[in-house]
Every structure is written in C-alpha cells, then in structure tokens.
Amino acid sequence: MAYHDHLTGLYNRLFFEETYANMLVSGNQYPIGILIGDINGLKMYNDTYGHLKGDEAMCNLIARLKEHLEPRHLLARIGGDEFAIIMPKASESEVRTMVYHLEEVLDAEKEGQPLNDLGISFGYSMQRHPQDPLDRLFKEAEAFMYHRKYFSSRSFRSRAIQAIMETLFSKSDRERKHSERVSHISERIAKAMKLDPDTVDKIRVAGLLHDIGKIGVDETLLNKPDKLDREEWEMVKLHSSKGANILSNTMEFHEMAHWIIAHHERVDGQGYPNHLAKEQIPLASRIIAVADAYEAMTTPKPYREALTGDEAVEELLKGAGSHWDAGVVHIFVHEVYKSLH
Incomplete structure (x- = not known):
C-alpha cells in the first residue's frame, strides 16, 4: 500500500490518518496538535510560470518547512496545496507558537523575492480526548487557517503582481x-x-x-x-x-x-x-x-x-x-x- 506522495515525497493522507488513529489507540500521546497549512498563491504561480515551475517551488517550500520541524512531528500532504502536521504531546501554547513561527520564518526566508518561493497560511486545532473526531478537528483547523489566510492573501497577491511586473520589465x-x-x-x-x-x-x-x-x-x-x-x-x-x-x-x-x-x-x-x-x-x-x-x-x-x-x-x-x-x-x-x- 502506498503511503507517500509521489511529487513531494511526503507521507500522504492515508498514512496521516492511520498514524493519527494509532496515536489514539496508544493513549499516551495527548494532547495532540493538528496543524493544517494551505499554500498561498499557488494557483497564481502556476498560471504565471506553469505547473512544472509551481511543483518545483512547492517542493522547495516543503524542504524549508521540514527544516523547522522536530523528528516527532509528522508532516503529510493531504491535498493539492494542503498539508497537515501532527504534533504529539504538545500543549496548545506550543502548537500556537509553532504556527506563528513557521509562517514567520518561511516568509522571512523569501524576503525580497516573493515569487521565487511560496508561503503557507496555517491553522490548528487540539485533540484532547479520543472521542474527538478527526474530521471535526480538520474543520476547526481549516476555519482558523482560512480566516488568517484571508487577511494575508491580499497583501501577498499585491506583492506578487508587483513582482511579476518587475520581472517582466527586467526582461x-x-x-x-x-x-x-x-x-x-x-x-x-x-x-x-x-x-x-x-x-x-x-x-x-x-x-x-x-x-x-x-x-x-x-x-x-x-x-x-x-x-x-x-x-x-x-x-x-x-x-x-x-x-x-x-x-x-x-x-x-x-x-x-x-x-x-x-x-x-x-x-x-x-x-x-x-x-x-x-x-x-x-x-x-x-x-x-x-x-x-x-x-x-x-x-x-x-x-x-x-x-x-x-x-x-x-x-x-x-x-x-x-x-x-x-x-x-x-x-x-x-x-x-x-x-x-
């Protein structure tokens, strides 16, 4: 059975869900933080530079993201431009700090070249009890993520348009x-x-x-x-x-x-x-x-x-x-x- 995403090499959604289920059974991983990340501006990037360049930029982003995670964290690609991270034995304060840290460092690393690399908006939810269903946790994390994404995407896209024009004029x-x-x-x-x-x-x-x-x-x-x-x-x-x-x-x-x-x-x-x-x-x-x-x-x-x-x-x-x-x-x-x- 395939457990890896062929493009990024990350674990896929199936492996993510099975690992999460095993953590629930073990009972010694609580509390568990679930982070959902969605790539900002990937469609615009693909429309501008083509899907091959978009795939390359996404893989570059994932490589940088992995540098800031610990071995105990599980990173998986669960959709086209959506990723999830499991943080076992983590307090809500630790999870929230990780969300802001990842966004900050990934944004800083592409300072001055907003189209050379993409960014990610994150949301999170906390699994405190075995009876908390995964789909509800996903919805909570996604709602938080999209709320934050709304306020960041407008400035990102404006910078992206400016960067496209600067690239064109340099050509x-x-x-x-x-x-x-x-x-x-x-x-x-x-x-x-x-x-x-x-x-x-x-x-x-x-x-x-x-x-x-x-x-x-x-x-x-x-x-x-x-x-x-x-x-x-x-x-x-x-x-x-x-x-x-x-x-x-x-x-x-x-x-x-x-x-x-x-x-x-x-x-x-x-x-x-x-x-x-x-x-x-x-x-x-x-x-x-x-x-x-x-x-x-x-x-x-x-x-x-x-x-x-x-x-x-x-x-x-x-x-x-x-x-x-x-x-x-x-x-x-x-x-x-x-x-x-």
Whole structure:
C-alpha cells in the first residue's frame, strides 16, 4: 500500500490518518496538535510560470518547512496545496507558537523575492480526548487557517503582481517604457471622458498591467530585432489571456482581468481572443486599446521607424469604428493628443 506522495515525497493522507488513529489507540500521546497549512498563491504561480515551475517551488517550500520541524512531528500532504502536521504531546501554547513561527520564518526566508518561493497560511486545532473526531478537528483547523489566510492573501497577491511586473520589465526595458506610457495615455483619456476618479485610477493601473501576460512569453521574442513570424505572433497573442488568468486570482485586480483580456478586441469583432464587438468590449479595454495603439505606432521598432504623432492620429482615425471605438478615438484626438506634446 502506498503511503507517500509521489511529487513531494511526503507521507500522504492515508498514512496521516492511520498514524493519527494509532496515536489514539496508544493513549499516551495527548494532547495532540493538528496543524493544517494551505499554500498561498499557488494557483497564481502556476498560471504565471506553469505547473512544472509551481511543483518545483512547492517542493522547495516543503524542504524549508521540514527544516523547522522536530523528528516527532509528522508532516503529510493531504491535498493539492494542503498539508497537515501532527504534533504529539504538545500543549496548545506550543502548537500556537509553532504556527506563528513557521509562517514567520518561511516568509522571512523569501524576503525580497516573493515569487521565487511560496508561503503557507496555517491553522490548528487540539485533540484532547479520543472521542474527538478527526474530521471535526480538520474543520476547526481549516476555519482558523482560512480566516488568517484571508487577511494575508491580499497583501501577498499585491506583492506578487508587483513582482511579476518587475520581472517582466527586467526582461525587456521596452516593455517597461511601453506600459508606463500606455498607463499615462489611458488615464488622460479616461479623465477627458469625465469618468469618476476611482474608475480613472483603475484604468491607469490597468494600463500599466495590460501586458502582464507577457511574463509567459519567451524573452527572445519580446526583444527580437526582426518582425515576428506567424507562429511567434500566435504565441505572443496569448498574452492577453495569460494576463487575465494572473489577475483573476486577486480580489483587487479581478475586475481589471476582464479589461486586460479584451484590450486587443476590435469593435468590428475581428480582434482576439474572443472576437467581441462594440459594447461587448468593456469601455476600459477600448480606452487602453487606443492608448496601446498610439504608443506602439509612435515607438520605433528595430524593423521599422516610428510614426509621427500626426501620422499615428491619421491611422487611428482611419480605423475608428472598425478597429477602435470611434468615440474613444474622437476624445483622444481632440482632447488628449495635443496635450501629450
């Protein structure tokens, strides 16, 4: 009978439950602390870097976790991103101290590189009597864990988004300048359209994050001096969907995920990835699309010269109503463009 998890090498849930049952029978292990740990941000990590990298990061985290446990502690993987620890003959004070200690040291060890390693949120419960059922102890520990996870995950995910952007910008300075410029122009258009300040600020941030999905694009393609071939272009086109997947993992950026996935849609339905048309495309996406197009046209590429501002405006006007939203183009041309120079 298999008692080990094939990926991490840890004991599995079956072994965990059998060991726990044997401790109850022995009667000399009380009180028993049950710790439940859930990995923070694993889905985002997998969406960003792929499942192989996610598995590697998880195994690295488990290796570090084991360094802080005693031989008498049993660590097991009981679910996809969930782990459990049995602490026999431990007071509640000892168990609680272990919870805070593990979170603190694991977080400190990844200081300054939040995406190179993952963190864990823990909860615990205490087994004081043989009649306490394991499923109830699990529920108690999980409830405590999810309560603590809620308050830690938002800051973790915000740091994670920032780290992703910093990684992308380190891969390509051209991407950094492009994103900053698109953010600025998008904000100016939103203000000119007299959108409320909160929406304007969200559009500014979305403009900065609009190409976050390019973190999953090969660096050689981002910096390629020649024009992309058809196969390479199809790979790059996936960035809007990848970006939406990354942002949809966060409460604070969830709305922007819908904007990011649609910023390459066209009002005539000929864009990508979902061939949305007209008002099916979120207004924020239509704004970012115009800012993105203008910035791209006026930035030189190794294989072509930049258009002048007036030439780019002419192209936007030609595509108004087919490629880009005519109203957004009108606002940009008549209320934003001249103030950019």
